[in-house]
Amino acid sequence: MTIDSRFLPRPDAGALLHMTLDGAPITARAGDTLAAAILAASGDASRHSTMGTPRTAYCMMGVCFDCLIEVDGQPNTQACMVAARDGMVLARQNGARGLRKLSSTPAQSNADG
Amino acid sequence: MVLRSSEITIIGGGIVGLSTALGLLQAGLRVTVLNGADGDFRASQGNFGLIWLQGKGADFAPYAAWTREAVARWPEFARALQELSGVDLALQQSGGFEFFTDPDEFTAFAQSLAQQQAHLGPRFSHEMIDGDTLRRLHPEIGPEVVGASFCPLDGHVNPLRLLTALQRAFVTLGGEIRTGAQVVEIAQAQGGGFDLRLKDGTHLGAPRAVLCAGLGSSTLAAQLGFATRVSPQRGELLITEKLGPRLGFLSSTIRQVDEGGLQIGGTKANVGPDDRETLSEINALARHAVTVLPALADVRVVRAWGALRVMTPDGYPVYARSPQHPGAYLVTCHSGVTLASLHASLLADWIEDSAAAPDLEAFDDHRFALSAAA
Ligand SMILES: Cc1cc2nc3c(=O)[nH]c(=O)nc-3n(C[C@H](O)[C@H](O)[C@H](O)COP(=O)(O)OP(=O)(O)OC[C@H]3O[C@@H](n4cnc5c(N)ncnc54)[C@H](O)[C@@H]3O)c2cc1C
Ligand code: FES
Numbered sequence: 458m459t460i461d462s463r464f465l466p467r468p469d470a471g472a473l474l475h476m477t478l479d480g481a482p483i484t485a486r487a488g489d490t491l492a493a494a495i496l497a498a499s500g501d502a503s504r505h506s507t508m509g510t511p512r513t514a515y516c517m518m519g520v521c522f523d524c525l526i527e528v529d530g531q532p533n534t535q536a537c538m539v540a541a542r543d544g545m546v547l548a549r550q551n552g553a554r555g556l557r558k559l560s561s562t563p564a565q566s567n568a569d570g
Numbered sequence: 571m572v573l574r575s576s577e578i579t580i581i582g583g584g585i586v587g588l589s590t591a592l593g594l595l596q597a598g599l600r601v602t603v604l605n606g607a608d609g610d611f612r613a614s615q616g617n618f619g620l621i622w623l624q625g626k627g628a629d630f631a632p633y634a635a636w637t638r639e640a641v642a643r644w645p646e647f648a649r650a651l652q653e654l655s656g657v658d659l660a661l662q663q664s665g666g667f668e669f670f671t672d673p674d675e676f677t678a679f680a681q682s683l684a685q686q687q688a689h690l691g692p693r694f695s696h697e698m699i700d701g702d703t704l705r706r707l708h709p710e711i712g713p714e715v716v717g718a719s720f721c722p723l724d725g726h727v728n729p730l731r732l733l734t735a736l737q738r739a740f741v742t743l744g745g746e747i748r749t750g751a752q753v754v755e756i757a758q759a760q761g762g763g764f765d766l767r768l769k770d771g772t773h774l775g776a777p778r779a780v781l782c783a784g785l786g787s788s789t790l791a792a793q794l795g796f797a798t799r800v801s802p803q804r805g806e807l808l809i810t811e812k813l814g815p816r817l818g819f820l821s822s823t824i825r826q827v828d829e830g831g832l833q834i835g836g837t838k839a840n841v842g843p844d845d846r847e848t849l850s851e852i853n854a855l856a857r858h859a860v861t862v863l864p865a866l867a868d869v870r871v872v873r874a875w876g877a878l879r880v881m882t883p884d885g886y887p888v889y890a891r892s893p894q895h896p897g898a899y900l901v902t903c904h905s906g907v908t909l910a911s912l913h914a915s916l917l918a919d920w921i922e923d924s925a926a927a928p929d930l931e932a933f934d935d936h937r938f939a940l941s942a943a944a
């Protein structure tokens with residue numbers, strides 16, 4: 458299911474920027490924050506919290522941390538505090554972030570092996 | 571409602587006071603806990619949550635044995651406490667590492683553990699693991715780690731939930747906790763027992779009194795004729811954002827709390843009554859964590875804090891009866907999380923002087939009497 462956005466783009470919009478969110482193209486206008494671009498693109502949740510509940514940007518001013526997304530591979534980034542740039546790769550986060558080099562299944566201890 | 575007057579009053583409602591209080595309550599006594607001001611230094615609200623044996627008492631066999639007993643009693647203690655309080659303590663005792671980047675420190679620690687092994691015999695076991703072997707078991711460990719010790723008996727718990735659980739269990743069983751009850755003076759009352767003067771000017775009577783006031787203990791200890799003077803030692807700690815993957819190990823400096831964040835600690839500084847965190851120490855902790863686990867390099871720290879350890883002059887616990895004032899006891903220690911399982915059980919037998927009382931002579935306060943007099 459896709460949920461329509463309830464936000465309109467700004468009338469005094471700047472240059473068109475192209476990014477991807479979970480691989481799908483989304484656009485923003487120069488001067489938009491990532492949170493604004495995501496809200497304009499979809500009314501759907503932009504992440505699921507560590508407790509599994511759906512969230513999206515709320516305060517738009519860096520306070521509530523509900524807008525966390527992965528930006529160019531960096532997890533837990535506050536989307537409302539980052540300006541959109543052409544070519545950014547965004548991803549919704551599901552649950553807690555991962556670690557880059559640590560496998561999620563730790564190596565088995567085997568003293569004889 | 572008529573309050574039944576208590577038979578024994580615990581001064582201090584941190585982990586040590588509440589564990590002791592819970593044990594006495596379960597031994598059938600009516601117990602009141604007086605807890606001081608919210609602004610007091612409270613180690614129980616800022617600690618690392620380890621239930622730790624390796625290294626403890628290498629130079630003092632009674633402490634090695636006492637800690638070993640505490641670790642052995644934790645599973646049953648946690649089970650009962652969880653049932654009474656409804657609080658999940660997140661206890662895990664599946665072994666722990668201590669990581670080394672300095673070969674000399676690694677060698678010195680190996681000697682300490684050999685000494686501890688000699689004190690405890692078959693009740694202890696440990697391994698010294700060189701860096702390459704360690705990385706074969708845990709490839710995520712960084713190349714600068716030269717070795718690690720491992721003790722299968724080490725573990726950890728969620729320390730804030732331990733404090734909450736102790737409070738709830740104590741109250742559920744009918745214990746009384748008074749908050750904002752700062753004792754400023756304690757004196758023998760005419761006709762027996764003690765007269766406690768609180769900061770707000772009120773007086774309370776107590777047939778017997780156990781002093782467990784952490785860093786607030788020293789003045790009252792002096793009034794009761796004890797020689798022990800505790801002093802603060804600051805430890806700084808970090809906590810990171812929550813991580814999805816589980817770390818495959820526990821260590822004395824990096825542990826993953828059950829909610830997912832990593833707690834990184836603990837520095838040591840003797841800086842008096844100052845629990846502020848410092849950028850330089852936070853930096854050093856973060857560097858250490860990334861050295862041990864290079865994958866942490868881009869993980870954010872979300873909180874850092876300092877807390878003051880309650881240190882006796884030799885670092886070992888004090889369990890003492892006042893010779894001048896029968897019915898007054900002093901109970902204070904570092905590692906009050908680890909020792910909680912004993913404070914809530916055997917210590918009540920010792921205070922009650924029952925048949926099951928452990929021999930705690932080695933932890934008496936007279937060991938400081940000479941230095942205090944000098
Ligand atoms: C950074 C750090 C890391 C630690 N890590 C570990 C660990 O991993 N494992 C472990 O086992 N231990 C650890 N500890 C030690 C452990 O936290 C302490 O041993 C334990 O919390 C001490 O508890 P306490 O009740 O004696 O003191 P506190 O928690 O300080 O409580 C004392 C209480 O007494 C009250 N009080 C003070 N004066 C008065 C007065 N005059 N009248 C009435 N009440 C008064 C205070 O308000 C306070 O509530 C750590 C400590 C620190 C600081
Ligand atoms: S929307 Fe609140 S912090 Fe970004």
